[in-house]
Amino acid sequence: MYTAFITVTLRPAILDPQGKATHHALQNLGFEKINSVRIGKYMELQVSADTKEDAEVAVRSACDKLLANPVMEDYTVRVEPAG
């Protein structure tokens, strides 16, 4: 059993209104050191696979088909044995 940690982020060229709104709220709270915020998704998947490589192949396929939008998002995958 493996755990996959996935981050999905908007590509740099894509505007992020949620991040802009959060940045604005932080400024209103006095966080003047924080210059920008970009918001994405984070997912943890439990995967049954014989090897780490098999788990990673399955998870990357899931990202390509469902979890990320390849037109406007990038993703990272890290797989570790489930502890």
Next chain:
Amino acid sequence: MYTAFITVTLRPAILDPQGKATHHALQNLGFEKINSVRIGKYMELQVSADTKEDAEVAVRSACDKLLANPVMEDYTVRVEPAG
């Protein structure tokens, strides 16, 4: 300038209907090796600070006050020099 990488996840005891729905969709697509999905948020912040410690203090304070809900969410913070 530092970049802070934040993950915000629902506490284990909190139900995650978004993750459950995503898991169901993955099963419908034939991803039978994936046993569970939990979904959280991922944020990247650009922070102006003199030291990494100062940046981390500011970001953790922002998490406590706005970015995470301490009642039902946990967060992790990693700070690195902006590249």
